Amino acid sequence: MTTQELRNQRLADKLIKNLQRRHYDAYYCSDRESLLQQVRQLIPQGSSVSWGGSMSIRDTGITMMLKNGNYEVYDRDDVTTQEDKMRIYRNAFECNFYLASVNAMTEDGVLVNVDGNGNRVAAIMWGADHVILVVSLNKVCQDVDAAMKRARSTAAPTNMARFDFKTPCQVDGMCHDCKSPDSICNYITIQRMSHPAHRHIVLLTPEPIGY
16 A cells, blocks of 8 residues: 555545544545445445536546446436426436535535536435435545635636636636626535435545546
8 A cells, every 4th residue: 555545545534434423424435446336336226316517426437337227317418408407407306316526525524515506506405315425535625614715716617617608717717706697606505414314425535536
């Protein structure tokens, strides 16, 4: 085990204990294959699944694995009309498993997210039977203030670079606390605990995925 791997393991052990105190289930997946294996173990065959616009879920190959498996998949990227996309958003509230990531997480297990439409944070907070959150260790911050700064000043501007939206951060990569109609920081959530207990499952990974 390298010194970096040792550090990651020790950090993950601490995070898991803190998440468990907040009524989450939590696991450490040391590489991409173990992450995929953990997801397969958590989601029974035949389950209905959906996800938001998370790059973490896509980058790890989870979405492709689920779409190629024996699951009932609701994927907004498979439809073209706004009406069908809205139907997928609503289906996410009724599925067995919803998958997403977070924009930042504190060392003591508080989750911070920013969202444009609100469908992702809404589904994380309420609806699906279980929520699986894939969280890279590079999103771990010291406290809520640092996590909020990461979400607003790093995750949001990086995410905006994918879109042809008119926001100040799309131009210079910095948060301006803008009021643009194209802003993706319309809904900001701080999640202290999992309720009901064990509804949320956090999968920690050292893989540098997502924003």
